Amino acid sequence: MKAKTKLWFTEDGKTVMGAGRAELLKTIDKERSLRKACQILDISYKHAWIMLKKMNEALEEPAVITVRGGKDQGTFLTDLGRKLLAEYETNKHILNETIGDETSWENVGFKLSARNQLPGKVLTVEKSGLVCKITIEMEPSIITSVVTEEAVEKLDIKPGDLIYAVIKSTEVMVAKAAIEKGHMKTDLKETNRSD
Numbered sequence: 330m331k332a333k334t335k336l337w338f339t340e341d342g343k344t345v346m347g348a349g350r351a352e353l354l355k356t357i358d359k360e361r362s363l364r365k366a367c368q369i370l371d372i373s374y375k376h377a378w379i380m381l382k383k384m385n386e387a388l389e390e391p392a393v394i395t396v397r398g399g400k401d402q403g404t405f406l407t408d409l410g411r412k413l414l415a416e417y418e419t420n421k422h423i424l425n426e427t428i429g430d431e432t433s434w435e436n437v438g439f440k441l442s443a444r445n446q447l448p449g450k451v452l453t454v455e456k457s458g459l460v461c462k463i464t465i466e467m468e469p470s471i472i473t474s475v476v477t478e479e480a481v482e483k484l485d486i487k488p489g490d491l492i493y494a495v496i497k498s499t500e501v502m503v504a505k506a507a508i509e510k511g512h513m514k515t516d517l518k519e520t521n522r523s524d
Contacts, residue, residue: 336421338413338459343387350380351417354410357393361403416458423462424475451490454481461486465494 337347346354356366363381367374385391392410396402406414449467461481463474472494486492 336417336424338417340387343383345384345387346413346417350384351414351421353377353380354392354406354414357404358406358411358414361405363395363404366404419457420460420475423457423460447494449492449494451486451488451492453488454486456481463492465492467494 335348338345352370353366353372356369357363360366360369363377364374367377370377381393385393388409390409391407392413393404394407395404447467449465449472452464452466452471453462455462455464456478459478460475461478463476463481463486465472465474474494484492
């Protein structure tokens with residue numbers, strides 16, 4: 330059995346990019362043509378056009394532009410489009426690396442149920458655009474959680490903080506711990522989910 334995860338970016342509740350849109354952007358960038366990208370990906374032109382339209386509407390500026398006529402015609406990624414694609418690929422790599430790292434689970438010493446809350450201490454918080462990679466020390470192991478930057482800011486998570494890693498299937502969520510007379514107390518909030 331293998332753990333799998335999906336990554337997508339949202340803006341104000343609207344999906345900006347997931348695997349399909351990322352693959353479309355990557356192919357457009359290579360081919361410089363929406364029509365050629367559609368042929369390669371075996372999707373309809375109308376479907377691709379609607380995907381791009383929704384992406385551009387969710388953003389403050391377009392990720393893709395079309396130039397008509399002349400020798401420089403075609404469909405191109407804007408600087409924002411290239412940045413989004415690079416950020417998506419980086420975060421996809423981080424997620425795959427985290428999920429695929431079986432050695433991080435070797436020393437935990439318990440079987441995972443539907444939900445486990447494990448106390449730990451934040452070692453690092455690496456911000457990478459829309460998401461953050463949190464490294465958590467849980468003696469004798471270290472685990473990594475990838476959560477939204479918004480969740481990290483709302484919880485004010487920083488190195489040295491005591492938190493709970495809430496493990497559910499393929500997710501590792503975090504909850505900031507409040508110290509109460511030398512003991513950790515969970516401060517769970519709905520908005521802290523990593524998905």
